[in-house]
Amino acid sequence: MSTAAILAQFLEIVLALAGAPLLLGWVDQWRARLQNKSAPPLLQPYHVLHKLLVKESVVADSASPLFRMAPYVKFGCMTLACAIVPTLSTDLPLASAADAIALVGLLALARTFLALAAMDLGTAFGTMGARRDMLVGFLAEPALLMTLFCTSLITHSTSLANMVQSMAHRPFVLDPSLAFAGVAFTIVSLAENTRIPVDNPATHLELTMIHEALLLEYSGRHLALMEWAAALKLFAYSCIGLALFLPWGIAEIDAPLAMITAVPVLAAKLAVGGILLALIETVSAKMRIFRVPEFLATAFLLAVIGLLVHQLLQG
Amino acid sequence: MDALLGQSINLDAAVLLMVSFAMISQRRILSLVHLYTLQGATLVLATTTVAYLTHQDHLYVSAALTLGLKVVLIPQLLHRVIDRLDVRWDVEPLINIPTTMLIGIALVVFSFNLALPIAQLSSSIARATLGIALACVLLSFMMMIVRAKAIPQVIGFLAMENGLFFAATAATNGMPMIVELGIGLDVLVGALILGVFMFQIREQFDSLDIRHLEKLRESEDR
16 A cells, blocks of 8 residues: 555545535536526535534434434445545555445445434424435435446446546447446436435425435534535545546556646536536426336336346447 | 447447337327437438448438438428327326336347347348347337327337338348338338328227227217
């Protein structure tokens, strides 16, 4: 393990923690602009986090220790997820801790804790939100796994760092299976990050919310951690997508100096990705909750077809 | 450049398959027509690419024919039928959509396996896409089975013909000109006749649900 690798790992975690709210602010700003509203300032998520962190945290009398634990578990899971995704460099000491399958497991762990904590107090909204979140989760997970398998079939590895490395190095070919996997991954990330066709992140309307319903009972620093973790999740998903499908510009083990250019490249990719996300959210309407299984079944199907097409065209 | 064009045929095939699945999952008739137009346009692209790569000039003619018939004429015809019948609303399929999609995956696996030995015998440039073409045919066929209304069934029939056309291009670099002309005109005539047929069904039963056609006996109240 070299100093450069440790430095890359440290830089990645710091960048994720500091940059995730910025990405959220960027998406919110563009969405407001595209919808002809006056846009909030770019740094709005930081102000919200600061406000929540200095406020007192109120916890219900009936809450169990699990309720207090959940924000920390979720925040920890998301930070680790951001740490193992190769955003700046593929030479990461932590990358050997978890491959793509374990990464999906890590995201599932965070989801489970969040759902349990929401059910903990026994309020109607928390339970409803938890059930909806699990509905989305159990449909999105197989689709996400299939998408990752699709790319790992091409690269013959399940380790994210190796996958990204061989994706960046192979000769440029028009690969239909990657197109299928890319569309499937976009659908899954929209659902997992509770973006518009599945859930509206900007509303507190009781009948439609999923993510907000889970967080209703949280306040103060707990809520701040939850919101920050949600931003980290969006960051992690965007980075997985960018690393797998646009793997260029990421530093590697024999060229650690490429990290200097990797930061602006990543920023540019995230900026374009954020605008695209805002565009998707603007042009599509939120779907009924019972249409969500259909939406996610489509993602699963596309990923499976991607696998099959890869077999057919290569075999 | 030629290698990239060769790969672009695979990409076109993938788009065709994606459009077929989109058709299965689509409830709105108007979107179905748009998808059909997109499928036709992809077919034109694929045929032109094959024609360019294999230097077979008659494929250019058939691509132009596809463009005229399947991208311009038939969609316009369908739009007019939809306007006159006033059927823009959602239609529910007989089997729910996630189940249909799972059956669709099974069909894709089946046709990929079926096409593999045939594709190995063929020497054409796009032989690997034969499985995809077969899958498109079967998926459109399934769409005709699971839809209760007449217009989606007609679109399913037309999409099936698109799949067949692509299979012919993929496996044999195009059929003889006379066959292609015949099929193209057949489809046009078929679409015209089915259009008239839809008006007749509607006039008889006040609905486009073809389940009414299953009642053979003449009932008193009608």
